[in-house]
Amino acid sequence: MGLTSRALEYTTALLTLMCVVLTVRFWPRLARRGPVAVLGRLGVITVTQLALLATCAVLVNARFDFYGSWDELLGHPPTTPGHVEESGGGGRVYASHGGLVQAAGLQGLDQVRGLPAGPPGKVGRVESVRILGRRSHAVNPAFVYLPPQYFQHQYHRQRFPVIVAISGYPGGIMNLARFLRVPQTAGRLEASGRMQPTVVVMVRPTIAPPRDTECVDVPGGPRAETFFTEDLPEALESAYRVGHDPSAWGALGYSSGGSCALQLALRDPKVYTSAAALSADYRVSEDLTTGNLFGSGARGARRQRGHDLVWRLRHLPVPRVSVLVASSRHGEPDYGPTMRFLGAVGPPMTSARVILPRGSHHFTTWRREIGPAMEWMGRQLTFPQDTTRHTTPGSTPHGSAQAAGRGR
Known part of the structure; x- marks a missing residue:
């Protein structure tokens, strides 16, 4: 159970x-x-x-979705398989590089409607996995959406762009699939030709639940930024045919997940070159759920200032990234900060916006924004990114990364 x-x-x-x-x-x-x-x-x-x-x-x-499994609740470390495992969702995960991506149970997928049902080569597939951080030592649950083209022979030597979709806090990956309908939206946009074939990995922003880590490397604590900028790309590249170049990677999220997406793009543009944020904050603040994220004294103040995105744009070199932000003129408290952030954007950074006349900090609003946001992001990411080396006849296209080197 x-x-x-x-x-x-x-x-x-x-x-x-x-x-x-x-x-x-x-x-x-x-x-x-x-x-x-x-x-x-x-x-x-x-x-x-x-x-x-x-x-x-x-x-x-x-x-x-604070805890996705009994093992996670009890703090039991996951086992590292050295062979193919069948996921609870009916898909396969090919763990490599020490098993950084492992098959997991359903993690609530049985409660989600509208997921691909049929041959993967025609409708795609959603896999339920957990991702192990080699540096951060985090174990994060995830859903991975693979487009139909991923399983088609004519694409078997090509890598795919990646969207890292991040939930808000305290929500989890179930919110991305069930309420925001990220994989369903990706499938619909790809089927209509409005979005290129893209791998979408759905994760939560915290790596140390129930603490809200805000995608920050906490001094002496959880290393959330390291997980998203180093561990997550390494794990996905070890298990899936995804692009190595930063131009193939984007981050997307709502609420604190949107804040995280913007932080990743502006702070780590050599990993993520685009970000889409729905109802985001533009600086990281501390509260009871976060605890002390930055340390004390002048050094802690400098670290916190480095997570103020408007300050970064005004005082540090502007990165060559593309961002989309979404808000509402009435009903959304972040409308003013959103406009100030857009006002601070300058070359070589580019921006886009989705501004609704009325909305709220809720999935009813975010579902109106997620389609345009994903369609926009699909235009930012490069495809095909690169090709794998020739595979032997009969080998499966869904395996560990085969291209030599990482372009990060």
Whole structure:
């Protein structure tokens, strides 16, 4: 029974209901004097409250995806396979380079409607995996959308551009697939010819849940920026035919995930050359969910200032990247900061915008923006990026990266 499965939700809810019913049924027997009756009442109250808390925890975790599996919750390190594994979603993941991409269970994919169903060469495929960071030591759950062309013979020697789609906090990859409908949108745009064939990897912004790491390398703590700029590209290139050049890589996200996408492009343009942000913040602030992200003293202040994107554009060399930002004139609190950010953009950086007349900080708004954002990003990324070396007859096109060297 998976940690995010409907079966667990129904089971905990049923047990809680049973506890309530039994409490009502047997309470008159416990309404007596004496230590045994008092202990009985305390025990019944305790069990009922624990059952209720467990149900709430399961529902909240399923909604926001703090933990994707029991192993992740209990802190058990994943095993590193040296062979092909079958994913819970029916796909295959070819782990290489020490197993940096590993097949995972469904991770909630069974709750998502509209995913590819049929031959991968015709409709594509979504794989459920976990990504291991060799430097950050993070283990992050992910969904990977592979377009139909990835499985077609005429593309078997070509690499594909990559969009790293990042959820908001405290949401997880389920939000990207179920509510924002990222893989469904990619398939629809590709089928209509409005987006080139692209691999989309869906991840969450935090690598140390429940802490909000904001894609920052915390001194003495989680190295979230390292995960996104070094570990994630290395892992994907080890398991999928994706481009090595930065021109093939873009980041996209909503809310704090959009903030992360912009941070990655402006701070690490040799990794990500484009970013699309829906309802983003333009600087990283600390709060109860983040803790101390930058350290103390003057050095900590400098580190925090380096994550203020408007300050960077005004005081540091402007990177050669392309960005798209989305907001709403009414109902979205980031409209003013969005316009200030756009006002600070200058050559060689380019910008685009999606400004709705009215919207809110919610999926109902972001679903109106995700299509134009992905279509725009598809025009920024290069394809075909490069080709793999000749594969032997009968070999599968879905394997470890074969091109020598990394263009980073």
